[in-house]
Amino acid sequence: MLRVERRVATAAAIASQGIGGARKERTRQRPRACWLGVPATMMKFLLMVNKQGQTRLAQYFDFKSIEERSALEAEIIRKCLSRTEMQCSFMEHRGLKVVYRRYASLYFIVGFEEGEENELGMLEFIHALVETLDKYFENVCELDIMFNLERAHFIVDEMVMNGCIVDTNKLSVLKPVALLDRIKA
């Protein structure tokens, strides 16, 4: 209901002010999304997206609406796909620094604010994450992550909290996850 009203308002604004006025209106209406007003932390998001642009895992560390998420994922994967092997693994997107690394058909993508993180360190972190997943799933592939979404999330949760790296030691990361499996079994 609210959304419809807003759209009508925008149309009215266009009618009364012309395109320029409407543009201003729109930018004003979009507040900076921020989780409960708390400034975001180091990593902003961690994505696993395949080459077809389908998201396989998405973890955001600051609040984004569903529309913003889909748009962001689509834009970033499009940028990633347009880059060649030879190009570096860093790009800038909407003021954020994006580090990505491709493993087979899956892109691992991390976004953070400029100057908050070491880009090369992030690259190495992605690798550590992949190695951990690999150890758990034994030769991990896209399907493993897709069908075991919750396990993948458990592992990511043990490695990253609120955008900061918790641990990179495979053994201590996998211990709580293994425990869960034992309870379940």
Place this chain on the structure above:
Amino acid sequence: MSCRLSDLITEVRACKTAEAERARITDECAQIRNALREEAGGKRRGRVGATPFRERNMLKLMFAHMMGHSTHWAQMECVKMSASPSFHEKRVGYLGLMLLLDESASVLTLVTHQLSRDLQDESPFVNSLALATLANIASADMARDLHRHVERHLASGPPLTRKKAALTCIRLFKSAPELIDDFIPRVVGLLTDRTHATIMTGTTLMWHMARMKPAVIPRFSKAVPHLAKLLRKLVVSTNVPNYTIGRVCDPFLQSRLLSLLRVLGRDNSVASEQMNDVLAQVATHTDASRVAGNAILYDAVQCILEIESEEGLRILAINILGRFLLNKENNIRYVALNTLCHIVDKDLPAVARHRTTIVACLRDADSSIRRRALDLVYALTDSTNILSMAGEMVNYAVIAEKDERAAVCARVASAARRFAPSMRWEADTLLVLIAVRGEAARRDVVRRLIYLVTAAPGDDTQASLAHKCAEMLSENSSSPDCQAPLLLIAAWCIGEFAAELTSDPPPLPEGPDDSVIPVGPRGRARTPKELVDVLGSLLTHHKAGTEIKGVTLTALSKLLAKIPPAQLPADVVETARGHLATFQTSLNQELQARSVEFLALSSEDLADVRADILAPIPALTADAVRRLKWESSAAAEAAGGDEDVIAGLSDDVDDDEGRAGGTGLAAGMRAMEATGATADDQQANRAATKTAEAVDDEGSLLDLFGGGPSASPPADADEDLGADGGVADLFGPGPAAGGAATAAAAASSGAGAPASGAPAMGGGAAGLNLDALFAAGPGAIAAPATHAPSPATLHPHMGGGPGAAPAAGAFAPVPAPAAAPPSAFPEEEAFSFGPLRVTLQLRLDPADSTSAVVTMRAYRSPAAPAGPISGIVLESAVAKYMRQAFSPPSGSTIPDGAPGPVQRDVRVTNPQRGTKPFKVMLRVQCVPAGGTKAVHKADVTGALPQV
């Protein structure tokens, strides 16, 4: 019956279209929602017991959420699941909370209680789960309620909870900063933990605390020796199982330690001293063959450059960056450029040493690297290397990706403007830039180029620039990538310099300037027929919008006036008239009006006034450009439509050329308004420039004599039919002419409706225009007194038309002051000159402490011979850092026997009041009875009370 997550995923994957996928997921969501509702209903009816598919449903919801479906209705279910006694359900419930929660804080309050219980649970796994959730979702209230439990876990406990408690604290502190102080002792204690993960999260926490509250840094600096010891241990230890990556021991921990040291060592020489050794060790002992090693070196370099490190260490760091830059791997080069970008404003010489490498990166295949390199190249540009750097940047503009082009153009234009060795060079560079990437450039680049061309010293320079433009146009116009702004500039140049284009381009200037002109086409002599054909082709060019068409129409009509009739064959004139007639039936009203007007103007009947109307545009002064900017931004604000003020500015150029061509006034008129000067006043301009040069440093005066409205007040109506008269005649008799001029002035400043000139064209119908009515109609009685102050400050040409000023003089002998009566100083005598005695009175504006109103008064001096003193003109000029705005004078004649005075207000603004004086010069003209015109100039800074 509910399917499993894997079944759902398989089904979704099997869907042929995205639409089908969405439908399947929506369907599943609906089922889950029903299940949740039934469950709630069952609970109400007293049925208890485990509901079978809760966990499965939650997982499916997370999948749906990831696929972009709204799941906010399931948040309550997450809360319920997190309270489940089963650890697995609890785990899934908390995961759901972390993923599915949106900004509604209502659910959060419900979670607080559960979290509090789980934080106190016996099992460390449950504790760690609660800590992780808290770290992701804590609000300020939760932070205040739960921080005691977190503190307990932070103080002691197994590594599993301790490491997480540290990161949870970050979130708590961000939500409730007042908690920071209580935690400091506990936080430092984390560093003595034995596990890497705890030390790492502890370091991260300290880093965040230092950033959130810099006051804690001194308390942390005691830990620097300990941090250094930890780091040294990591550097020398080679093989720690599970932590060694790429022959480096725990690069993540090392990286965090280095970041923390960087914060602690900043502006702290003691701490810096303590870490010098270990930093040197890191820089020399780290294996740079893998990514992990390079990551640490990168952090170490940043740390060294930021703290107060020793000279030798800095050199080491810069050398490491140099090695990075030469690395084959793009990632490494990227971080090197990134670091250089950070230090470029602190340590320019160090960066400048790598200039050649950086410039080479501008041609890299990788756009991320090119972008970083561009930043650096721009930062490194100065007047010694502008020639090569600008060339590189223009080359880069050609290959830049679409979203970077605007940035590149802005950089080139700004660098060219700041460091150009000559105006000619800047004009050439901008021209090349506009030819290759004009569409990405901001409009003020086009504006700047036009200014440079009109202000170019000497006719030769202008002519050769015009030739170059024309040549570039013919090279590019047929290419699909032709840039619209080039068309605009070329059309304008052909119109303005048609006569020059028919002769050969002037030889290149010799001497030192020779080397700094970018190579480009020189052009050749063109026949009038060629020029007309080129303009004709622009009218139908695929990139030509209304604006370019308008400029082209103006150019065509100017061309007919500029080229001597002897050189214009009749058939060329006919072709040109044919082109002019193109838009006679256009649906675009502006174009149509212009078409008809210019066609009429090109007919034989109006041949005698054509030259006047289509006179060349006088050189724009920097001041005029600035004033145009000011006005158009004010106008844009008033109009409220234009978002971009700068874009608004650039419209003025077009106003000069095309759109205000739309006001029905031809170019000569527009030129007058643009500079606020008539041909006569231009001479005054030059004279004043000379005076200005003669004065001292600050004496390079801003408002040159004759600029702005001071050009306006001619002695009486008979005399002022000089250059203006011809134009004025066109529009009808006397007062209407003034009205038209004013209307045009208003229109040119963007405030008036574009159509306002059209009725004026009709002949004396200026009354239709409100502004014109104010200035020239009977309403003029009220106009100058009430209306003058604001327009006079905002639009200095207002009331500047030939008819308007006398009218103002006649009806309003004493113009009202601009604002509430400012506190006045006594009237001071400035000087006596011929038959006149000139006084000055300064009144401060109470509303604006930086500005004051100076009233100039000219009295008949006691020694003056009898008879009227006519032609009195009072003008002032101010130093460059000041601004001035005139009000109309009270008159120009002191009748026989009367003591005077003739007076005029000028509002001077000195934004640097206090540091620099009000520096004002006066120029007074008069014609004593029976004498000839006399002019006197004087610096009156001394006569003003310096306040």
